[in-house]
Amino acid sequence: MLLEKVLLCTDFSPPAEKLVKCIAELQKSGLREVVVLHVIDIDSGEAQDEALQQKNEEKLAKIEREMEEMGLQAKGIITSGVPSVEIARAAEEEAVSLILLGSHGKGYIKSRYLGSTTFDVLRMTETPLLIEKYLGIEEGKMEPYCTQKFSKVLIPVDFSEHSIEMMEKIKETKGIQGVILVSVVEKSENQQELENSKKEWKERLAIMEEEFLYHGYEVQSHVREGTASRNIMEVAEEEGATLIALATRGTGAIEKLLIGSTIDAVARQSKNPVLIFPSR
Known part of the structure; x- marks a missing residue:
């Protein structure tokens, strides 16, 4: 199951602490176990601050207790190193089904848009990554999106094997x-080719629609033309999507290096939480 065991990454910043609120929502969708990870960045000097380390251990223990009080299995880990490397390592060693990161924070994520750590993790892991977004940024409230994240999921389809998976x-x-x-x-190449492609893709999406309908889902489909990232975000806003799910493509060096301009743009700019499935 996608949400059975989650790696919750925290830097103990206020936005990261608020991310804990999202665990209750994930529990409704099948979450059973949480691994809470704090990475001491080797470049930060934090490792030499014993008083700070004591506070961090207390904060981690508090989160563990909160998870256990919710009826979840919980485990806390504090380690040091390069955050992206340690996140990917923990995901593999703990055999988690999902990595949860916030889009704001003092260490892992900086500024309104995503920092490099998230994309470094994507290059290193085969574990799906859920990037939580925040509401009320302009007002300084920084509340995680959380509520009913999985109720209406937008899925960009390129008909690749990985997007089907x-x-x-x-x-x-x-x-x-x-x-x-x-x-x-x-x-x-020309207008005729464009129309032919749109016609073919509408037919293929119609088949997928039928399958989702058969399993009891409400389903809509759209075929657009132009820049993929812009169209994905426009449809998400128009249709009231609660989550955008994306699959990376390919396993070559270039794909691992760049991840993909569409995923990069959507992950950074979308107002919606983004779920990314790395290629295997």
């Missing part, structure tokens, strides 16, 4: 009521 994983997740399928034709 991603859809199967999403079907296993509890609490999903609606699905929005989006395909974007980014390039075409």
Whole structure:
């Protein structure tokens, strides 16, 4: 199951502490076990501050107790190193099914848009990564999106094997009521080729629609043209999506290095939480 065991990454910043609130929502969708990870960045000098370390251990223990009081299995880990490396290592060693990161924080994530750590993790792991977004940024409230995140999921479809695998994983997740399928034709030699591609993709999406309907989901589909990232975010806003799910493609060096411009743009700029399935 996608949400059975989650690695919750925290730097103990206020936004990261608020991320703990999202665990209750994930529990409704099948979460049973939480591994809470704090990485001491070797470049921060934090490792030499014994008083700070004591406070961090107390904060971690508090989060563990909160998880256990919710009826979840909980384990806390404090380690030092390069955050992205340690996150990927913990995900593998603990055999988690999902990594949960916030889009704001003092260490892992900096500023309104995502920092490099998230994309470094994507290059190093095969574990799906859920990037929580925050509401009320302009007002300084920084409340995590959380509520009913999986109720209406937007799935960009490029008909690759990996995007199909991603859809199967999403079907296993509890609490999903609606699905929005989006395909974007980014390039075409001429207008006729564009129309042919759109017609073909509409037909293929219609088949997928039927499958989702058969399993009891509300489903919509869209075929757009232009820049994929812009169209994905526009449809998400128009249709009231609560989550955008994306699959990376390929296993080559270039894909591992760049991850993909569409994923990069959506993960950084989307107002919605983003779930990314790395290629295997």
